[in-house]
Amino acid sequence: MIIEILISACLVISGVFGLVGSFGLIKLPDPMMRLHAPTKATTLGVGGALVASMLYMHFVNGTFSFHELMITLFLFLTAPVTGNFLAKTHLHLNRKASDLPPTATDRPWATYESDEMRERIEAAEDASAD
Amino acid sequence: MIEYALLFAFTCYGLALLMNIYRIIQSPGPGDRILALDTLVVNAIALLALFGILEGTTVYFEASMIIAMTGFISTVSFTRFLLRGDIIE
Numbered sequence: 029m030i031i032e033i034l035i036s037a038c039l040v041i042s043g044v045f046g047l048v049g050s051f052g053l054i055k056l057p058d059p060m061m062r063l064h065a066p067t068k069a070t071t072l073g074v075g076g077a078l079v080a081s082m083l084y085m086h087f088v089n090g091t092f093s094f095h096e097l098m099i100t101l102f103l104f105l106t107a108p109v110t111g112n113f114l115a116k117t118h119l120h121l122n123r124k125a126s127d128l129p130p131t132a133t134d135r136p137w138a139t140y141e142s143d144e145m146r147e148r149i150e151a152a153e154d155a156s157a158d
Numbered sequence: 159m160i161e162y163a164l165l166f167a168f169t170c171y172g173l174a175l176l177m178n179i180y181r182i183i184q185s186p187g188p189g190d191r192i193l194a195l196d197t198l199v200v201n202a203i204a205l206l207a208l209f210g211i212l213e214g215t216t217v218y219f220e221a222s223m224i225i226a227m228t229g230f231i232s233t234v235s236f237t238r239f240l241l242r243g244d245i246i247e
Binding site: 035036039043046050051066074077080081093098099102107110116120 | 159160162163164166167168169170171173174175177178180181186187188189190192193194196197200201203204207208210211214216219220222223226227230233234237238240241
């Protein structure tokens with residue numbers, strides 16, 4: 029009975045978070061805000077569904093499998109990486125370098141640093157380190 | 159009780175998939191389209207996990223693992239193409 033309540037709670041929480049994540053993708057006004065909803069809420073939602081599946085397989089079917097944990101781990105590892113890449117794409121496409129605040133170092137924002145500039149700066153840093 | 163919770167979760171993820179498809183069709187820019195595709199992949203994994211509970215088998219987990227990997231790789235290559243104009247340099 030307790031297990032049943034636990035599995036049902038996991039399923040309901042997962043469904044609500046998945047719905048909220050996808051609704052935020054439509055509702056939120058700014059591209060940077062829209063990045064928040066799917067990368068956080070949906071990841072938690074799919075984690076809830078996989079935990080519910082693991083509990084169900086263990087306590088109702090009697091078979092234990094590590095696959096759900098592997099998928100959850102993989103999703104939790106890749107969600108920040110895709111979020112970072114999408115934020116960089118947004119900066120690259122929609123913002124000019126002059127719109128951004130200063131970086132407080134002598135290097136520009138990494139998205140706007142050209143290959144030649146990076147090579148020059150890194151060569152200068154190597155020369156000063158020697 | 160699990161059946162009703164499962165039905166609720168299926169409904170939620172179905173609506174979420176519809177919203178993602180709407181965002182893919184009508185989107186303010188390419189970044190949002192890629193984000194919607196990434197969310198679509200994650201929601202598909204959740205749907206597969208729920209379907210595994212419904213059927214009571216663990217057969218679908220290999221499929222969802224492969225979907226997770228292809229989804230990640232495709233998102234990274236889309237963004238990489240927009241950022242650098244090239245995927246493998």
